[in-house]
Amino acid sequence: MATPPAPPGGRTRADALRWTAEGTVILFDALAALPDDRLDGPARLPGWTGRHLLAHVAANADALANLVHWARTGEERPMYASPEQRDADIEAGAARPAAELRAWAGRSARVLDERLAELDERQWTAPVRTAQGRTVTAEEIPWMRAREVMVHAVDLGAGVEFGALPAGFLAALITDIAGRRAAAPGPALTLEAAGGGGAWAVGGSGEPVVVRGTLAGLAAYLSGRGRDGVTGEGGTPPPDLPRWL
Template identity: 70%
Template sequence: MAADRTRADSLRWMAQGSKTFAAALAALPDDRLDQPTALAGWTGKHLLAHVAANADALVNLAHWARTGEETPMYSSPQQRDRDIDAGARRPVAELRAWATLSSETLQARLAELDEQQWRRQVRTAQGRTVPANEIPWMRAREVMVHAVDLGAGLGFDDLPADFLAALLDDIVAKRSAAGDGPALTLAATDHPGSWAVSGVGDATRVTATLAGLTAYLSGRPALAVSRTGDEPVPELPRWL
């Protein structure tokens, strides 16, 4: 967990993000969920199934934290993908109800954890071993970013600035650890922070608002992102 990101922060962002996602979803008519999203190969129903299944998967980690019984998020990456595809074929009303119930269940299960259980080590879908303290952050990230992906008119600039800064820290750390993309230096026009991404070649300086930088680093379309010179900003490998 980042030194300046507390569990209280993550729980607050998870609650805010859950409300933001629910509001964005409520704004979409059922037929819009059959349409493609900005995520390649996914309709709105795929996205909704993913967000609902993610909450169920994090409930598994909450159970692991509470009982000590190893309970993976998913039985396998392949099963995760099959579950999303199957979920996307369910009626929209069922998907909406699933998304609501799974979100409420996750919040209830996390509220049951005591301090010792919050510190218990669990394993993410990517195979990282982390304390259960990370579960609210993992969920906040999902609901905030995917609220934008739903295409209901919400943008990264509608998300809380402190969440965006924490998300940018998180993505920078992951991309730097992977080291498979271009080296970057990032400067926000509306925030005092600056970031450096370790990677291939000489670092390219990229400038944008905090929201623009976060959208760019997460692989989403970003407005008003610029670099020194006339060339476009570098393309990035997949984030998650």
């Protein structure tokens, strides 16, 4: 079977499926080392505890499984009934006993993997709609999940940092966020990764500000998760960016 061409951003379906699997291991290994009482404390996302974060990751797998069902059967099944219902489900999930919450997260991840494995070549090209209202093909679903498990493994605050994530994933993540930030208010940027790791232009207002750092540092910065290890022109601090994802 011919390998599908790489979509924009230099990532293939195989890449995204592999990163989903790797990110799931990274996330659940970190979670396994985290005592239940640590889930009660704050995550790295403002206003969320570890319980909220874990409930979100579990609900996200269920939501993406809805899109897989849509692609496989043609029956429209949105990710969430509404933004309000999504938020309510996360709050309700965060109140579950820790063992039940952990089991939900593991179960939903396994079910999503199983459902993705059932898609055939035609179904991978079926259009579905994201929670943000974008129409994409089912090819996008593994990438959406890879972002969730990788980035939120860092947000869990259990010792995983962006430097522990695969370089290919980090480059694809920067490409993805750079495109999305170009459509939102913010400063124009030119990102340069150390060691020839890549360069990205981020559209925005004003003359582009050059920001340099490692792939991990640039991914953390562009996603609004700190600016350690990245600098602007002449070693000055780079512009502040809001959180993404």
